[in-house]
Each structure stands twice: as C-alpha cells, then as structure tokens.
Amino acid sequence: MSMVIDANSIEWRSVCPIASGLDVLGDKWSLVIVRDLFEHGTRTYSEFGESPEGISTNILAARLKLLSSIGIVEHVEPDRASRNNAYQLTSSGLALRSVLEELGKWSQTHLKAMHPDIVSIF
Amino acid sequence: MSMVIDANSIEWRSVCPIASGLDVLGDKWSLVIVRDLFEHGTRTYSEFGESPEGISTNILAARLKLLSSIGIVEHVEPDRASRNNAYQLTSSGLALRSVLEELGKWSQTHLKAMHPDIVSIF
DNA sequence: ACTTTAACTTGCAAAATGCAAGTTAGTGCG
DNA sequence: CGCACTAACTTGCATTTTGCAAGTTAAAGT
Numbered sequence: 001m002s003m004v005i006d007a008n009s010i011e012w013r014s015v016c017p018i019a020s021g022l023d024v025l026g027d028k029w030s031l032v033i034v035r036d037l038f039e040h041g042t043r044t045y046s047e048f049g050e051s052p053e054g055i056s057t058n059i060l061a062a063r064l065k066l067l068s069s070i071g072i073v074e075h076v077e078p079d080r081a082s083r084n085n086a087y088q089l090t091s092s093g094l095a096l097r098s099v100l101e102e103l104g105k106w107s108q109t110h111l112k113a114m115h116p117d118i119v120s121i122f
Numbered sequence: 123m124s125m126v127i128d129a130n131s132i133e134w135r136s137v138c139p140i141a142s143g144l145d146v147l148g149d150k151w152s153l154v155i156v157r158d159l160f161e162h163g164t165r166t167y168s169e170f171g172e173s174p175e176g177i178s179t180n181i182l183a184a185r186l187k188l189l190s191s192i193g194i195v196e197h198v199e200p201d202r203a204s205r206n207n208a209y210q211l212t213s214s215g216l217a218l219r220s221v222l223e224e225l226g227k228w229s230q231t232h233l234k235a236m237h238p239d240i241v242s243i244f
Numbered sequence: 245a246c247t248t249t250a251a252c253t254t255g256c257a258a259a260a261t262g263c264a265a266g267t268t269a270g271t272g273c274g
Numbered sequence: 275c276g277c278a279c280t281a282a283c284t285t286g287c288a289t290t291t292t293g294c295a296a297g298t299t300a301a302a303g304t
Contacts, residue, residue: 072232
C-alpha cells in the first residue's frame with residue numbers, strides 16, 4: 001500500500017551520504033531512468049518503455065514522481081502542436097553523470113565474466 | 123520464495139553496463155555493506171549490525187552470499203584463537219571505491235537541502 | 245558439563261514489484 | 275462537430291522482496 005512517492009516520505013536511514021544516496025537511488029530502476037535521459041536528453045513517458053530493460057508503467061510513474069520531487073528530473077512543457085510532454089534531467093540529475101560513469105566502468109570490467117554480452121555506452 | 127542468492131540466479135535485464143551493475147548492486151543494502159568494508163577493512167557478521175542503518179540479519183546473510191558469489195566480497199578465515207570469521211573486499215570490491223566516492227559526493231551536495239544532517243565520510 | 249554468543253536460519257506480516265487491463269483527456273481526421 | 279486514436283497515467287491483483295522477531299547450531303570460554 002504505502003510506497004515512497006515523494007521526497008517527504010523518504011526515511012533517511014542515517015547521516016551517511018552513501019546510505020542517503022541509496023535511500024533515494026538504491027533500487028533497480030531509478031538510475032536506468034537517469035541513464036535514458038543522459039542518452040536521449042529528453043524522453044516522453046512512453047519512450048521510457050522502449051528501453052531494453054522494459055520498465056512497467058506503474059513503476060515508471062512512481063519513479064518519475066519521486067525523481068521529480070527530489071529535483072533530479074523535471075517535466076518539460078509539451079511542444080505546442082503536440083501533446084507529448086517530456087522529462088529531462090535537472091542540474092542535480094546531470095551531476096549524476098560521474099556516478100553512472102564509474103558504475104558503468106566497474107560493471108564492464110568486473111561483470112564481463114558472468115555476463116559476456118555486456119557492452120560499453122559511455 | 124525465490125530470492126536472488128547467487129550470481130547464477132541473476133537475470134540480466136540488458137547488455138547495458140549501468141543496468142547490469144544495478145542488477146547486482148541496485149538495492150538499498152549492498153553498497154552499505156561495501157561501504158562498511160571500506161571503512162573498517164574487515165568486518166565480522168555481527169559487526170555489520172552495528173552500523174547506524176541497522177541491517178537485519180536475514181538480509182545481511184542473503185547479501186553477503188550474493189556479494190561473495192559475485193566476487194565482490196570474500197570470507198576470510200577466522201583467526202586461530204577466535205571463532206570470529208570475517209568478510210573483506212576483493213579487488214573487484216575495492217574497485218567500487220570511485221562509485222561510492224561519486225555517489226557520496228553527489229549526495230552531500232544534492233541531498234543536503236532535504237536531509238540537513240548528512241555528513242561527509244570520504 | 246554448562247553457559248555464552250557469533251553466525252546464521254526460519255516464520256510471517258508488510259511493502260514493493262510486475263503484469264495486464266483499465267481510464268482519461270488531448271489530437272487528428274472526416 | 276464527432277468519433278477513433280493514442281499518450282500518459284492509474285488500478286487490481288498475484289508474486290517477490292523486505293523487515294522484524296524469534297529460533298537454531300556449534301564453537302569457546304569458564
């Protein structure tokens with residue numbers, strides 16, 4: 001029933017910045033969404049579903065709500081002449097680039113043996 | 123019933139290194155365990171429970187098993203004269219340092235407004 | 245031998261996830 | 275204008291994971 005839907009409902013487990021980062025981003029989907037936004041700059045709701053991981057729409061909605069409320073992602077106005085709205089990274093979200101880079105580098109070198117098909121994107 | 127308990131049971135969602143890293147480390151506890159090992163070098167099972175986040179023992183056991191099977195953490199032999207065994211980071215685990223550093227730096231600068239008590243550790 | 249305690253395991257309630265199927269409201273077209 | 279279309283969500287519900295508390299096991303100390 002209760003799910004974390006905005007910044008106010010986050011329970012900070014400690015004062016440690018690593019644990020606190022994980023209180024926000026420590027799940028399987030949030031950084032995948034952020035990655036998509038790095039890759040594409042801007043993305044509409046349904047475009048997120050096109051990524052190979054296949055996020056389901058309820059999770060996507062919940063994560064976008066949380067990431068927005070934390071200020072990692074923002075909703076941009078639809079172009080006039082289209083109803084498509086879109087999401088993009090804020091400066092706070094853009095600051096996650098090095099986290100993604102380091103995680104990606106680590107995975108490429110340390111997971112390749114167990115997951116040979118892993119590729120590089122950055 | 124089924125939980126991810128070792129490397130063989132991981133389902134890789136895609137070939138993306140970021141998503142793959144999250145397939146392994148994308149939860150609230152794995153990197154907290156890794157952080158503890160960076161901070162203390164070596165840690166026994168019950169010492170993990172002393173950290174302020176308060177991991178419960180069943181989750182701890184499951185994560186240690188997974189992290190071991192992936193080769194991020196290893197079990198070291200107890201000292202003779204003590205039954206205490208201990209865990210430590212492998213070279214693969216040590217390579218996560220920059221991921222933790224970047225995550226910690228990001229959190230300090232971008233979460234402080236919502237979580238003023240956040241401190242610095244690296 | 246007897247107690248202690250580290251290292252787990254188990255049981256079960258609560259929460260999160262995943263899938264499929266709605267719902268709602270702008271748009272495009274005739 | 276009116277109706278089909280579809281993007282952007284929401285809802286329902288089964289499955290999986292989490293979290294808490296209590297139990298188990300076996301080595302160590304006394």
